[in-house]
Amino acid sequence: MRRRRVLLVAGGIFVMNLSAVFGSVPRFDNFDGDSLSPMWKVFLDDPRNILIEQTHSRLEVTSTDLSDEVDALVVSNAWSICTSDDFKIKADLYHSAVTNNWSEVYFGVGYRDDPLHYNENYIEIALGCDFHEPGYWYERGAGDVELDTDWIPRYSSDATLYISYDASLDKLYLSSTGYGPQNAWKTVTGVIKGDWNRATVKIGLGGYSEGVPLASGQARLDNFVIDEATLCEVFLPADVNEDCKVDLADFAMIAESWLACNLDPQSACPQ
Ligand SMILES: [Ca+2]
Ligand SMILES: [Ca+2]
Secondary structure, eight states, rough: OOOOOOOOOOSSSOOOHHHHHHHSSEEEEEOSSSSOOOTTEEEEEOOEEEEEEEETTTTEEEEEEEEEEEEEEEEEEEEEEETOOEEEEEEEEEEEOOOOOOOOEEEEEESSSSSTOOOOOEEEEEEEEEEEEEEEEEEEEEEEEHHHHHHEEEOSSSEEEEHHHHHHTTTTEESOOOOSTTTTSEEESSSSIIISSOOOEEEEEEEEEEEEOTTTTTTTEEEEEEEEOOOOOOTTTTOTSSOOOHHHHHHHHHHTTTOOOOSGGGGGGGG
């Protein structure tokens, strides 16, 4: 129905001491200051035609009519959410561009296998519009492939979007009314710890446009809150499986590859 590509999430290769930047990871961001918190990293597909900026005490996505299937988003910088425990996160989103082409603002979780390539895995809930019909949009994807999508009409420009996770059931609940299964519009089962096999996930907040000129205030995000979560502040260099702990599981993965050598040519490897 809507061909799109979303660039959600950074890889886990960024080893920096985030706690040195601002103590522990904040549990909320109201985007009110003069500049974006270091808890976020910005990704822009095409800075000439789509931007995400902290201004007017919120995050605003703006774009031109030359934006062509492009994203602008902020992603959790170095920190991530542990999937060993339940989590509850929410954010306020607003989208009022009613046009024939698709544009949206979104909130989601995901990760990227290979930070050098468009190889993202993500689950998002969005406020968007195309064919002059505003709607809520759900999407689960891997790279350029949409694996699962859904859409329902929307009658308000703003909404609080809720993402909650039941770690024991590996169920992710997406909603515009509240946390948990009782509020879920979409329930995604067996993906985060199942298909993805992830001990942590990153958070993404952003916008997307297919040639829709988004003016200041038409597409915006605000008031990100972590109501419940165990956070990983930063991956340690020896944390091979990225579960925020360095233990025997990491050692076992290292031992599996011990003395392996992938140099090309192979003659460069120790003989
Ligand atoms: Ca704000
Ligand atoms: Ca580990």
